[in-house]
Amino acid sequence: xxxxxxxxxAVFAGVAGSMVGVGGGIVVVPMLSLAFGAPIKxxxxxxxxxxxxxxxxxxxxxxxxxLTNLRLGMSLEIMTTIGAIAGGVTAILVSGQVLQxxxxxxxVYVAYTMNRRGGxxxxxxxxxxxxxxxxxxxxxxxxxxxxxxxxxxxLSFFAGNISGLIGLGGGAFKVPIMNVxxxxxxxxxxxxxxxxxxVTAATGAVIFYGRGYVDPFYAVPAALGVLVGARxxxxxxxxxxxxxxxxxxxxxxxxxAVLMAVRAxxx
Amino acid sequence: xxxxDVARHxxxxxxxxxxxxxxxxxxxxxxxxxxxxxxxFAQGTGLPDTVVAPGDLPGALADxxxxxxxTLGLLVLIVTPFLRVAGSLVAFARERDLRFVLVSAAVLxxxxxxxLLGRA
Numbered sequence: 001x002x003x004x005x006x007x008x009x010a011v012f013a014g015v016a017g018s019m020v021g022v023g024g025g026i027v028v029v030p031m032l033s034l035a036f037g038a039p040i041k042x043x044x045x046x047x048x049x050x051x052x053x054x055x056x057x058x059x060x061x062x063x064x065x066x067l068t069n070l071r072l073g074m075s076l077e078i079m080t081t082i083g084a085i086a087g088g089v090t091a092i093l094v095s096g097q098v099l100q101x102x103x104x105x106x107x108v109y110v111a112y113t114m115n116r117r118g119g120x121x122x123x124x125x126x127x128x129x130x131x132x133x134x135x136x137x138x139x140x141x142x143x144x145x146x147x148x149x150x151x152x153x154x155l156s157f158f159a160g161n162i163s164g165l166i167g168l169g170g171g172a173f174k175v176p177i178m179n180v181x182x183x184x185x186x187x188x189x190x191x192x193x194x195x196x197x198x199v200t201a202a203t204g205a206v207i208f209y210g211r212g213y214v215d216p217f218y219a220v221p222a223a224l225g226v227l228v229g230a231r232x233x234x235x236x237x238x239x240x241x242x243x244x245x246x247x248x249x250x251x252x253x254x255x256x257a258v259l260m261a262v263r264a265x266x267x
Numbered sequence: 268x269x270x271x272d273v274a275r276h277x278x279x280x281x282x283x284x285x286x287x288x289x290x291x292x293x294x295x296x297x298x299x300x301x302x303x304x305x306x307x308f309a310q311g312t313g314l315p316d317t318v319v320a321p322g323d324l325p326g327a328l329a330d331x332x333x334x335x336x337x338t339l340g341l342l343v344l345i346v347t348p349f350l351r352v353a354g355s356l357v358a359f360a361r362e363r364d365l366r367f368v369l370v371s372a373a374v375l376x377x378x379x380x381x382x383l384l385g386r387a
Contacts, residue, residue: 056292060286077374088381202346220314
């Protein structure tokens with residue numbers, strides 16, 4: 001039964017998203033398009049819907065723990081939203097083949113970035129968009145600020161753009177922007193990125209919705225599946241090593257990349 | 268001795284608004300989608316492949332059509348981040364943080380622009 005199959009696929013996407021820190025979209029789009037025969041634009045719309053679900057659900061936890069830097073997130077959202085609008089409009093106009101080609105390239109990029117888990121940046125007070133949180137690992141109070149705001153905001157446009165174009169949350173781009181470029185500690189970065197992907201995805205989703213690409217047949221089981229998966233992730237993390245899942249996912253993403261590239265060329 | 272949990276974060280007013288808007292939006296959305304799925308399988312129609320047009324929604328809901336509940340669930344899900352930004356705007360206004368009232372307003376205006384672009 002297709003409903004159960006899509007639901008199960010989305011549960012996997014949700015688990016992967018919550019355990020190794022990639023958004024569900026990177027799994028949802030290729031699976032729907034390659035395994036379930038969904039047209040690429042329907043797959044993108046479905047992915048955006050599941051990204052909103054992931055963001056709303058995870059934020060209810062991140063905000064209570066004080067990990068989300070709301071002011072930083074809102075400031076960058078101006079640029080990611082402009083990017084998402086440009087991306088969404090472009091996606092409606094260009095052919096599915098172009099989107100599949102771009103997606104293949106992004107899959108390779110994400111699989112690559114999963115490899116280099118560098119250390120975290122030191123938390124420093126900068127006087128800009130400062131916030132603090134209690135580190136869940138050791139109970140220390142971390143006080144930090146952001147730096148290089150203009151560069152971060154400029155790059156955020158492109159993160160939003162990719163998101164609206166091919167239906168990802170864009171966390172794979174927002175996390176390095178905030179962490180590496182702006183010097184925000186990783187835990188705050190992940191929580192803030194998660195807040196932002198909800199807004200970016202909703203902006204893209206309304207464009208796809210208006211154009212009739214939101215299909216309940218795919219979107220409903222995908223949204224619910226991702227929610228269940230995201231809740232299961234932290235529990236499974238105790239038993240399954242995230243390194244193992246990370247390798248499985250990398251192989252899967254590279255496989256998707258090859259298939260998507262073939263599709264892009266053959267049409 | 269009373270145990271003091273130092274690791275507990277106390278949410279500020281803006282965080283509280285964000286927390287509650289997202290939680291309620293998510294629960295309402297899941298409730299509508301769940302109802303739609305139950306109705307769809309009970310009526311033997313399964314899941315529809317198109318959403319119900321906004322104008323037909325009230326009538327279709329009254330008729331207990333699965334597609335109407337699923338559409339409403341998806342719409343609530345999509346609208347939730349809009350409400351989150353609108354809620355932050357109000358919360359920043361209450362804190363008299365003019366700068367972030369403007370930032371929230373800009374984000375909300377851009378999001379609304381995309382609604383228009385979806386139609387044009």
